[in-house]
Amino acid sequence: MMIVVPIVVLLFLFTLFGSCYGGQFSLFSSSSDIGSRHSHYSSKISSFFIMGDSSVSCGDGGHNPFNSLLRPNTSLFPCDGPQTRLLPDLLAEKMGLPRIPAFHADNGTIEGLESGINFGSTQATILSSGRLGFQGLNQQLRQAHETLQLLQLQLGQEKAQEVIGSSVFYLSLGKDDYINFLHPDSSGARHRFSKEVFTQLLVNQMIRVIKDLYNANVKKIVCMGIGPLGCAPRTLWESSRGNDSHHPSHTSSNSGAGSGWQDCMEDVNDLVLEYNALLSERLLDLNFEFPDAQIIFCDVYQAMMDIISFPRRYGFENVNRSCCGSGRYGGMVGCQAIEMACDEPLTHVWWDFHNPTQAVHSLLAESAWSSKPLDICRPISIERLSVRYSV
Secondary structure: OOOOOOHHHHHHHHHHHOOOOOOOOOOOOOHHHHHHHHHOOOOOOOOEEEEEOOOOOOOOOOOOOOHHHHOOOOOOOOOOOOOOOOHHHHHHHHOOOOOOOEOOOOOOOOOOOOOOOEOOOOOOOOOOOOOOOOOOHHHHHHHHHHHHHHHHHHHOHHHHHHHHHOOEEEEEOOHHHHHHHOOOOOOOHHHHOOHHHHHHHHHHHHHHHHHHHHHOOOOEEEEEOOOOHHHOHHHHHHHHOOOOOOOOOOOOOOOOOOOHHHHOOHHHHHHHHHHHHHHHHHHHHHHHHOOOOEEEEEOHHHHHHHHHHOHHHHOOOEOOOOOEOEOHHHOOEOOOOHHHEOOOHHHEOEOOOOOEOHHHHHHHHHHHHHOOOOOOEEOOOHHHHHOOOOO
């Protein structure tokens, strides 16, 4: 029977016994084996480390029996089952890497560490919320540091720094910070901060984490912006409550000319635009501050707005109703079971309350990788980032 040991315990064991055995103690291969494996990617990406919310993680699929009690207004299935490939999964494939395992997939073991780790957690926030069951950015950063330390213990300082320097860190958060901010019953932030101050806090925290990663020798960072929350089914449902005159069609863009954006809540989207613009500006400054780093911002908002405005161009028919949900826009009750899902998810932009379908993830991944069909990443594409490393 295999014994599962958490990473924190493994770190202690490596520190305690590493010198006694000449540093040869290994859990999955020798340092030379891993070094040669990474040298295979000398002109590409060695490892892919992912931090984020439901945009990077499908969560536990509702297997926690207390989820519905702790989070009554959320969706237990933020994607279409465990085989769904989200944007970072698709990018990993393009990098020539296997699917990146979750940090907690094996109770914190280091299996699969050689290709990277997904630290993501559904409903994770940039700012610490203090709410039960939320794995925020600070917690994910601590897990990342544990993993990088384990790499150093396993490979040795020099080889580990080489591997870390050729790895990509991918950050995708902020959606749930604004969801909580816009709902006073979910967070007290709205009572303490103005919209402008709240946005500054979010961006400042993101920049602090990125600088922290850079100081750990992470030189390749991809930062995803927030999508159009004002167009999400949950936002539309909440805006329509008590207003029966506001009852647009579930498929308002059937003409293909693009009218889906007219149903969006501009005040909510304006918040997202302010955050994205400020984060993009600050990341540009970091590229000048750290000339040996490549830090990319990918504008998910503009890409999704183009899809929502011209759905037929991209093969979509339904731009404002979730595939898995019930009530107006599918935004009243979230995806509590996969059986609730629509018959044709490929024609929907939205999967549930706030998350896009895999079809949208595929378009975003292709665009982030190659700048086609949508040029969303700046100053360079992720494909160009992946070949800018050499031994």
